Amino acid sequence: MISGEEPMNQLFGQTPLFLAPMAGFTDCAYREICKDFGCDVTESEMVSAKGFHFGNEKTRELIFISEREKPAVIQLFGHEPEIMAEAAEKIEEDLGGRLLALDINMGCPAPKITGNGDGSMLMKDPRLVETIVRTVRDRVFVPVAVKIRKGICENQDNAAEIAAAAEAGGASWITVHGRTVDQMYSGKADLNCIASVKNRVSVPVVGNGDVTGADSAVRMLRETDCDGLMIGRGALGNPWIFQEIHAAIHGTAYQKPGLEERISIAIRHAERTVAYKGEHGVIELRKHIFYYFKGLPGATEIRRKLQKATTLQELRFFLLDTGNLHEYNM
Ligand SMILES: Cc1cc2nc3c(=O)[nH]c(=O)nc-3n(C[C@H](O)[C@H](O)[C@H](O)COP(=O)(O)O)c2cc1C
Structure with a gap:
C-alpha cells in the first residue's frame, strides 16, 4: 500500500x-x-x-x-x-x-x-x-x-x-x-x-x-x-x-509493431479476455479488436468479418488468416 x-x-x-x-x-x-x-x-x-x-x-x-x-x-x-x-x-x-x-x-x-x-x-x-x-x-x-x-x-x-x-x-x-x-x-x-x-x-x-x-x-x-x-x-x-x-x-529507441506482431497482440488480448470473462467475452471484445485494424485499407471488410466471430477459436482463426492483410501498408 x-x-x-x-x-x-x-x-x-x-x-x-x-x-x-x-x-x-x-x-x-x-x-x-x-x-x-x-x-x-x-x-x-x-x-x-x-x-x-x-x-x-x-x-x-x-x-x-x-x-x-x-x-x-x-x-x-x-x-x-x-x-x-x-x-x-x-x-x-x-x-x-x-x-x-x-x-x-x-x-x-x-x-x-x-x-x-x-x-x-x-x-x-x-x-x-x-x-x-x-x-x-x-x-x-x-x-x-x-x-x-x-x-x-x-x-x-x-x-x-x-x-x-x-x-x-x-x-x-x-x-x-x-x-x-x-x-x-x-x-x-x-x-x-x-x-x-x-x-x-x-x-x-x-x-x-x-x-x-x-x-x-x-x-x-x-x-x-x-x-x-x-x-x-x-x-x-x-x-x-x-x-x-x-x-x-x-530518448530511447522505438519500433512500431508490424502486422504480424499486431495480430499476435490482438490474439493475446482476446485470449486474456476469454480467460477472465469466458467465451461470451468475445462479443464485447470485437469492438476492441476492430481498433487494431482501424484506418487500414480493408478495415470495413475486417469489421464485417469480425462481427461474425462468437468464439475465441473463430476470432483466432480470423486473425491468423492474414492472407489478404499482407498487402496492407503498415
Ligand atoms: C468510451 C469512453 C469511455 C469513458 N469512460 C470514462 C470513465 O469511466 N471514467 C472517466 O473518468 N472518464 C471516462 N472517459 C474519458 C476518458 O478517460 C478521457 O478523459 C477522454 O477520453 C479524453 O482522453 P483521450 O483524448 O486520451 O481519449 C471515457 C472516454 C471514452 C471515449
Missing part, C-alpha cells in the same frame, strides 16, 4: 503514463496488455459507489484486479460523501495490496451520470468536492485522486478552483481532461487549462486529452508542465503507444 509523500514522489518521479478509464473498454485483460507495453498506471472504468452500497454483483466484477496487473487504481463515481467513503473502504478491504489508489470521477458528461448529480456535476460545487475527497481520504489508507474537466462550459472553466478544492480535501494527484462538459468529446483539449491547474496546486497534475502519439505527448508536457500523462482513445487498438511515448520522453 502506498500513502504519504514518498511513494507519490516515486510514482511521479519519471513522468508516469496512465491508461485513461474508459467504460466498456478498460477491463482487466486490456489493462494487462497496456501494462505489457509500459503503461505505468492502469485504472478501472468508473464504478458506482451506490452500486457497492446495494451490493450489486456487476459493480463488484468491475473492481477485479489480476495478479499480473496489480496494483491498479479503481475509479469511483457518486456524490454522497458517506456512501462514497463506505464504498472506498469496502474496495480497499476486498483488494488489499492490489489497490494502488482510488480516483474520483468528476468529469463524466454522460446524462445518465450527471442526471443524478454525479460525474462532472460535482464541478459545480467546490465545497462538495472538498468534502467528498476529505471524507473518502479519512477512511482509506491508499491515496485518493480526482479526475476533472476544464469546467462545465466555456464561460465556466473552473478547473483550477476545483483542483484547489480537491487538494484542500487531501487529493494526492489531479487529472485534468482539457475539455468542458458541454464539449463532451468534440473540439480540442485545452492545454492552457491544464497549465493553469498545474500553476494553482502543488500536488502532481496528470494531463489528459488528445494524446495520440509521441508528438502530442511531448507537446502536452512542454506546454502544460504536467507531471504525468493519461492516454485514452489513442491507446485503443494501439497499446504500444505507451512504449512509443516513453521512448520519446527518455
Whole structure:
C-alpha cells in the first residue's frame, strides 16, 4: 500500500503514463496488455459507489484486479460523501495490496451520470468536492485522486478552483481532461487549462486529452508542465503507444509493431479476455479488436468479418488468416 509523500514522489518521479478509464473498454485483460507495453498506471472504468452500497454483483466484477496487473487504481463515481467513503473502504478491504489508489470521477458528461448529480456535476460545487475527497481520504489508507474537466462550459472553466478544492480535501494527484462538459468529446483539449491547474496546486497534475502519439505527448508536457500523462482513445487498438511515448520522453529507441506482431497482440488480448470473462467475452471484445485494424485499407471488410466471430477459436482463426492483410501498408 502506498500513502504519504514518498511513494507519490516515486510514482511521479519519471513522468508516469496512465491508461485513461474508459467504460466498456478498460477491463482487466486490456489493462494487462497496456501494462505489457509500459503503461505505468492502469485504472478501472468508473464504478458506482451506490452500486457497492446495494451490493450489486456487476459493480463488484468491475473492481477485479489480476495478479499480473496489480496494483491498479479503481475509479469511483457518486456524490454522497458517506456512501462514497463506505464504498472506498469496502474496495480497499476486498483488494488489499492490489489497490494502488482510488480516483474520483468528476468529469463524466454522460446524462445518465450527471442526471443524478454525479460525474462532472460535482464541478459545480467546490465545497462538495472538498468534502467528498476529505471524507473518502479519512477512511482509506491508499491515496485518493480526482479526475476533472476544464469546467462545465466555456464561460465556466473552473478547473483550477476545483483542483484547489480537491487538494484542500487531501487529493494526492489531479487529472485534468482539457475539455468542458458541454464539449463532451468534440473540439480540442485545452492545454492552457491544464497549465493553469498545474500553476494553482502543488500536488502532481496528470494531463489528459488528445494524446495520440509521441508528438502530442511531448507537446502536452512542454506546454502544460504536467507531471504525468493519461492516454485514452489513442491507446485503443494501439497499446504500444505507451512504449512509443516513453521512448520519446527518455530518448530511447522505438519500433512500431508490424502486422504480424499486431495480430499476435490482438490474439493475446482476446485470449486474456476469454480467460477472465469466458467465451461470451468475445462479443464485447470485437469492438476492441476492430481498433487494431482501424484506418487500414480493408478495415470495413475486417469489421464485417469480425462481427461474425462468437468464439475465441473463430476470432483466432480470423486473425491468423492474414492472407489478404499482407498487402496492407503498415
Ligand atoms: C468510451 C469512453 C469511455 C469513458 N469512460 C470514462 C470513465 O469511466 N471514467 C472517466 O473518468 N472518464 C471516462 N472517459 C474519458 C476518458 O478517460 C478521457 O478523459 C477522454 O477520453 C479524453 O482522453 P483521450 O483524448 O486520451 O481519449 C471515457 C472516454 C471514452 C471515449
